[in-house]
Amino acid sequence: MKLSQFSGVLPNLGPLGEIEVTGVSSDSRRVEPGYLFAALRGTKTDGSVFAADAAQKGAVAILAAPGALSEVPGVPVIVVDDPRRALALAAATFYGHQPETMVAVTGTSGKTSVASFTRQIWEQAGFAAASIGTTGVIAPGREEYGSLTTPDPVALHALLAELADAGVTHASMEASSHGLDQRRLDGVRLAAGGFTNLGRDHMDYHATVEEYHAAKMRLFAELLPQGAPAVIFSDDPWSAATIDAAKAARMDVLTVGRKGSFLQLKRVEHERFRQRAEIEADGTLHEIDLPLAGDFQIANALVAAGLAIATGLEGGKALRALEKLKGASGRLELVGTTPDGAPVYVDYAHKPDALENVLKAVRPFTTGRVVVVFGCGGDRDRGKRPIMGEIATRLADVSIVTDDNPRSEEPGSIRAAIMEAAPGAIEIGDRRSAIREAVAMLHAGDTLIVAGKGHEEGQTVGDVTLPFSDHEEVRAALREQAA
Ligand SMILES: CC(=O)N[C@H]1[C@@H](OP(=O)(O)OP(=O)(O)OC[C@H]2O[C@@H](n3ccc(=O)[nH]c3=O)[C@H](O)[C@@H]2O)O[C@H](CO)[C@@H](O)[C@@H]1O[C@H](C)C(=O)N[C@@H](C)C(=O)N[C@H](CCC(=O)O)C(=O)O
Ligand SMILES: Nc1ncnc2c1ncn2[C@@H]1O[C@H](COP(=O)(O)OP(=O)(O)OP(=O)(O)O)[C@@H](O)[C@H]1O
Ligand SMILES: N[C@H](CCC[C@H](N)C(=O)O)C(=O)O
Numbered sequence: 381m382k383l384s385q386f387s388g389v390l391p392n393l394g395p396l397g398e399i400e401v402t403g404v405s406s407d408s409r410r411v412e413p414g415y416l417f418a419a420l421r422g423t424k425t426d427g428s429v430f431a432a433d434a435a436q437k438g439a440v441a442i443l444a445a446p447g448a449l450s451e452v453p454g455v456p457v458i459v460v461d462d463p464r465r466a467l468a469l470a471a472a473t474f475y476g477h478q479p480e481t482m483v484a485v486t487g488t489s490g491k492t493s494v495a496s497f498t499r500q501i502w503e504q505a506g507f508a509a510a511s512i513g514t515t516g517v518i519a520p521g522r523e524e525y526g527s528l529t530t531p532d533p534v535a536l537h538a539l540l541a542e543l544a545d546a547g548v549t550h551a552s553m554e555a556s557s558h559g560l561d562q563r564r565l566d567g568v569r570l571a572a573g574g575f576t577n578l579g580r581d582h583m584d585y586h587a588t589v590e591e592y593h594a595a596k597m598r599l600f601a602e603l604l605p606q607g608a609p610a611v612i613f614s615d616d617p618w619s620a621a622t623i624d625a626a627k628a629a630r631m632d633v634l635t636v637g638r639k640g641s642f643l644q645l646k647r648v649e650h651e652r653f654r655q656r657a658e659i660e661a662d663g664t665l666h667e668i669d670l671p672l673a674g675d676f677q678i679a680n681a682l683v684a685a686g687l688a689i690a691t692g693l694e695g696g697k698a699l700r701a702l703e704k705l706k707g708a709s710g711r712l713e714l715v716g717t718t719p720d721g722a723p724v725y726v727d728y729a730h731k732p733d734a735l736e737n738v739l740k741a742v743r744p745f746t747t748g749r750v751v752v753v754f755g756c757g758g759d760r761d762r763g764k765r766p767i768m769g770e771i772a773t774r775l776a777d778v779s780i781v782t783d784d785n786p787r788s789e790e791p792g793s794i795r796a797a798i799m800e801a802a803p804g805a806i807e808i809g810d811r812r813s814a815i816r817e818a819v820a821m822l823h824a825g826d827t828l829i830v831a832g833k834g835h836e837e838g839q840t841v842g843d844v845t846l847p848f849s850d851h852e853e854v855r856a857a858l859r860e861q862a863a
C-alpha cells in the first residue's frame with residue numbers, strides 16, 4: 381500500500397505519499413525492502429541507533445520522535461509525537477482486518493482467566509472466538525504458546541487479521557500494563573473493556589502504584605470509544621478509583637461483584653472443587669454451579685460474563701455458560717491427588733496478591749496443612765520477594781522456597797531475599813526436588829500449591845531456558861508416591 385493510505389495515522393506527506401510500503405517493523409533485524417521502520421526509544425536501547433541499518437535493509441521511510449534522528453541518507457524521516465502509537469495505528473491500517481467484536485481486560489491478576497472465560501462463553505453461544513494472552517493464542521483449530529501477555533503491535537495486528545480471515549468474529553485479549561504503556565493495543569478496535577483488580581506488580585517498570593494504575597486506565601481513557609462498556613469488578617480496593625477513571629473517560633460503567641449493579645453476587649457456597657453462586661442480573665436471580673475452585677474465579681467469571689453481555693449476549697445465556705467453564709492452564713489447576721486424597725494444584729501466583737488469594741482460596745477445604753512451593757523470578761521487581769515470603773509464612777503451614785526463573789540473577793540471593801521474611805520456611809533451590817519433597821510430605825487432608833510458573837514449559841537460568849513443567853514434575857512425584 382501507499383504511504384498516503386496511512387491517512388489519519390501519519391501527517392500529510394505530500395509527494396512522499398506515493399511511496400509504496402510492503403511492511404512495518406520497529407526491529408531493524410526484521411526489516412525487508414519496502415518497509416516502514418519505526419525508531420522507538422526502548423528500555424534497553426534506542427531504535428534510532430538502528431535507523432541506518434534499517435535503511436540498508438531496504439526501509440523506505442522511518443518514523444521517529446521529534447529530535448530523535450537528524451537525517452538518514454536516502455530515506456525520508458517522518459516525525460511524529462508518539463512513534464509507538466503511530467506504529468500501532470500503522471500496523472492496524474496495514475493489516476486491515478480485525479475480528480468484529482473485541483474486548484480487552486486489564487488488572488493485576490485474573491486477565492488470562494477472564495480472556496479465556498470470555499472466549500469460552502462466546503464459543504458456547506456458537507461464535508467462532510479467540511483469546512490472546514499470557515498462555516498464547518487459542519482459536520478454532522489453533523493453540524499456540526506466546527511469549528508476551530500483550531503481543532507487540534505488528535505481531536498483534538498480523539494475528540488479528542489472520543484470525544478475522546479465518547472467520548473468527550469474537551476475540552478477547554489481555555491488556556498488560558506494559559502493553560498499554562507501550563501502545564501495543566492502540567489501533568485495536570475494542571468494543572468493551574474489563575478491570576479485575578490492582579495489586580503490587582511490575583514495580584521495576586512503573587515508578588509508583590499510581591503510575592501503574594494510570595497505565596491500566598489508558599484502556600478506558602484512550603483506547604475505548606466514549607460510551608463503550610467498562611466492566612469493572614466492584615470489590616477490589618482499587619475499584620472506586622477505576623470507576624472514577626472510567627466515568628471521567630465517559631465510559632458506560634458496569635460493575636460486577638458483591639457491590640456490583642450490573643451483575644450482583646448475592647451468595648456463594650464453596651465446595652471442594654466447585655462453588656455455587658447466586659447472581660442477580662437485570663432483576664432476575666440465577667443459580668450458577670461454577671466448576672472451579674477459588675473465590676477469585678467467581679470474580680473472573682463475573683467480569684467475563686459482564687463483557688459477553690455488554691457486547692450483546694443475552695444475560696441468562698452468558699451466565700449459564702459459566703457452568704461449563706474450564707480453568708485456564710495452570711490457574712489453580714488440580715493436577716492430581718496423593719493416594720491419601722491430598723490435592724496438588726499448580727498455580728501461576730507469582731506476585732503478592734495472587735499468592736495471598738490462592739492460599740486463602742484453598743484454606744476452607746483443607747482440614748490438614750496447606751503446603752506451598754514457590755520462588756520469585758530474577759530480573760523482576762525485587763521488592764515483592766520479602767512480601768511473598770511473609771504471605772506464605774502467614775497463610776501456609778509449610779512453605780518451601782525454591783527457584784522460579786532466576787534469569788541473570790544468582791538464584792541463592794533471590795531465595796535469601798524471600799527467606800529473610802519467611803522464618804521456618806524450608807529452602808530447596810532445585811525446583812524438581814522441592815516438588816518431590818513437598819508431595820512426599822502430604823497426608824490426608826493436606827493441600828499442596830505449587831505456585832509461580834503455572835502454564836510455563838521452561839525454566840530460565842542465565843540465558844538458557846531448559847524444558848520444565850510444574851505439571852509434569854507434580855505428576856512424576858505423584859507416580860513415585862503411588863509406586
Ligand atoms: C521492558 C519491555 O516491556 N520491553 C518490550 C519493548 O522493548 P523495548 O522497546 O524496551 O526494546 P529495546 O530492546 O530497548 O529496543 C528499542 C528498540 O530498538 C529496536 N532494535 C533493537 C536492536 C536491533 O538490533 N535493532 C532494533 O531495531 C527494538 O526492536 C526496539 O524497537 O517492546 C518490545 C516489542 O514490543 C517487547 O518485545 C519488549 O518486551 C520484553 C521482551 C519483555 O520482557 N517484556 C515484558 C516485561 C512484558 O512486556 N511483560 C508484559 C506483562 C506480563 C504480565 O504481567 O502478564 C507483557 O505484556 O507480556
Ligand atoms: N481475580 C483474581 N484476584 C486475585 N488473584 C487472582 C485472580 N485471578 C487469578 N488470580 C491469581 O493470579 C494468578 C494468575 O492468574 P491469571 O493468569 O488469570 O492472571 P493474569 O492477570 O493474566 O496474570 P499475569 O499478568 O501474570 O499473566 C492465578 O494463578 C491466581 O493465583
Ligand atoms: N509476565 C510475567 C511472568 C512472571 C512469571 C514468573 N514465573 C517469573 O518468571 O517471574 C513477567 O514476565 O514478569
Ligand SMILES: [Mg+2]
Pocket residue numbers: 491492513514515529554
Ligand atoms: Mg496473564
